Amino acid sequence: MADTQRVRGTQSLVHTFAGCWRRPSLLLWELAWRWLFGIPALALVGFQAWRIYSATSSQLETTGIFQFSLQDPMRAAVMIADAFAVLWPPVFHVLLWLAPVLAVGWAIASGIGRNLVLRCYDPLLPKRPASLMLLQLLRIIALVGTFAGWFAAVHWAAGYALSGAEPSLVLYFALVICLSLGIFTLWALLSWVFSIAPLLLLLEDCSIVSSLLHGLRLGPLTGKLVEVNLVMGIIKLALIVLAMVMSASPLPFATVMQGTELYIWWAIVSLLYFAASDFFQVARLVAFIQFWRLSVPSDATSSPTPAASK
Template identity: 55%
Template sequence: MNRLREDDLVASGDGTVRGTQSFVHTLSECWSRPSLTLLEVLWRWIYGIPALLLVWHVAKGILSTVSLNTAALKTMTVTDPLQASETLAEAMAVLLPPVSRVAIWLVPLLLVTWVIWSSIGRTIVLRRADNRLHARVGTMILLQAIRVIALAGSFLLWFLCLQWYAQRTVTGPMTRGAEPNLVGYFALSILTTLGLFTLWAIVSWFLSIAPLLAMLCNLGAGSSLTASFRLGPLKSKLVEVNLVMGIVKIALLVLAMVFSATPLPFESIATQDFLNVWWTIVALLYFIASDFFHVARAVAYLKFWRAYESPAEAATEI
């Protein structure tokens, strides 16, 4: 029987469950059950590899039909920000029309496929973690679609912010004959990215717990969303885990960038083939680690819910 261990949550002296410390114990449990991560990696990569190949094929087709000045892109330097900005603007002017035409059909295709496949994959992983859960694939698809729409809205807000920053610090000064403020643009972009990332981690907890509630209590999409806002003290634990996950994602990204840059001091003796293999290995390790923490968050949510549920609810699940 695949059951979660529910006796390793860390509690304070007054009996209150500690979120972060309990999450660390959950990481240990997930590490001792590698099949959960393997399943997560499997269903994600079954989708991701064909999706990347399709995007690569489409990108090659676009590049073969446009006149892109690749030589100018290769010779860009940070010591001449005005020239670099003009080169990037020219490249975007060439690429944006064909990319927009392809994105009209490619983006919806990838999103719809992701919503359906990820709902099936996540159901398999969660039932492997705890076989008391109900299979609610149709409900999962609806809830995942809502999550994707909300996430797409956050990306749209991020993109609009970057456009406004570019107008204020790069394109606006260039039209007046002044030098663009690339440092200011990148500083604002980084701060906005981190801010929106943190905000999403704080407010998106109900979109993550709703599919679990559907499987825990055999609920529909609407009932799951409604129930996710009626969790009482459990809400703070979910927000805490989401914030920890946000920090972990940033840490993983920083580590990936550091390891990617490790061979660069030896660029004079390292071949391009070696660098390509090294970067591929770093990317694979990053995605595997990210998948592991996604599984751990889902398992932590399950354990917290069972720790806070009422005896009546527990009886319906056993």
């Protein structure tokens, strides 16, 4: 146990990746629950967006937004403000019912799907989809509250720096940057707790409140998990860069590859990106479970890892 406690967070990641690769059912379950929710949700959002655009296209033409250009920043700002004034009422009307429906739908899909994925990795983990749903719903509420706080902070910064006889754009942007960084840091801390709480809830078979409180005080395990999170963040960034490069690769052949063919290529690249991102998300969860089991006494774990049981 002393040797395992000294294992760095990144030392076993390659082994974890290989283990997840040898068990494609983990990725298939992850893709299944995400896409079974995501595809209908995207179709619903797209339909509502098209309906709003069809109803407001004539009004949008009068704002000049279709001739938008940054060559004249002041005129561009007026165009955006006019277009926002046209779009906001119907968008707000749709958000009143669409946002809660999507939030609840995501919480249900996430609770059931995440429990299935983790039980696919270790069948001895308990079945607690309802608790996972509630945790995911709490995370969505926290995310919405963070965005609302950021919007209110930016609105306050605009009123403080741009009102009066001598508005200061420099002060406004400085306030926005500082407030955005502070709120982003706050969300990073909240997101950490809500990310680890579902795993603790299943691994320790504890209550929702206990899992959230335990997520705030993980002791030596925190360093390993932070290290894994940093590596996964770098991998996600590399995936985004790779997807951008692959999306731009047909541009030298624009004369022969355009229209529908180009859209199909972009759709394939997007699907590959989402599949790769989901794979590393599964690997991240497995790594967290493995390090948690290394951090507790052997008699405290009620279920062995699949690798240990073989």
